Amino acid sequence: MPTILLLEDELPLARLLSEALERSGYRVQHYADGHRGLQAARQHPPDLLLVDVMLPGLDGFSVVRALRTTHAELPVLFLTARSTTADVVQGFEAGGNDYLKKPFSLEELLLRVRELLRRTAPATTTTPEVVPLGRYQFRPLRQELWLDGACTARLSARENELLLLLVQHRNGVVDRRTCLRRLWGDDNFFTARTMDVYVSRLRKHLRQDASLHILNIRGVGFKLIE
Missing domain, CATH: 1.10.10.10 (Winged helix-like DNA-binding domain superfamily/Winged helix DNA-binding domain)
Structure with missing residues (x-):
């Protein structure tokens, strides 16, 4: 059962995403701030990081940049309401593998999670x-x-x-x-x-x-x- 670390400070959305992911066969760990999420990812690396860009304490871009120094192969999917070209490029430069703009459907999220896990699994x-x-x-x-x-x-x-x-x-x-x-x-x-x-x-x-x-x-x- 793949483990997904979800960093999202909008609690209603976090509950919705967690339930949908768990129904699809994933184990979900959720944190609402960047510092705690970064600590959790370092202590127990997940199979995929699902991270909102706008987090309290430490933003999503900073979380991923910090993780990339020790976890270069961890697949990362950014969630954000920021949708300019500059924002998307910044997300990829920070170390993201994919970028999903809010609002999005649960079907699209699950599709991207499956594809990202499939694409990155054989790398090692x-x-x-x-x-x-x-x-x-x-x-x-x-x-x-x-x-x-x-x-x-x-x-x-x-x-x-x-x-x-x-x-x-x-x-x-x-x-x-x-x-x-x-x-x-x-x-x-x-x-x-x-x-x-x-x-x-x-x-x-x-x-x-x-x-x-x-x-x-x-x-x-x-x-x-x-």
Whole structure:
């Protein structure tokens, strides 16, 4: 039975979410403030963190940033009423794997929880510790890029997932729609623009090796050339 740590200060919503998740076969632990939630996650790491951005004491972004220093592979789903592009990008940069805007349906929440657990579960057994990438060493389990024996970039969870997908298809085209659905859960215009932002970030991370290129194949997808 997977354990979900729910950090939500709106108690009626927290009760509703807890009941829905428990009916779906999950064990739920709930805390209403960021400090207690962070302590609980460190002491007993859950299988998934479901966290509201606006928490008393310590906000959700800060909770996840603190956790990422020791729990790089913990799947995180942000819940928030803040829906601007900047807010969404900030959530992914903080270490979130997915972002659900309020108000949302219970069906959508359960779908995203299932998909996120499915997507992240095999990481520790199927993902190599070190992946050679040009002059770099890509360390997906630690979400890091190394060059000449030094760490040059600590990747966000979404950057890490996207780079791993590109590496797995290196010198081949990754279909844009497939990429969006696999990593973001949908392929609408908003998520497509968000993905473009992350591709640009990866290009900057890899700029010290002139032999590496992430090409935008117009109308098709992306191609990592080594």
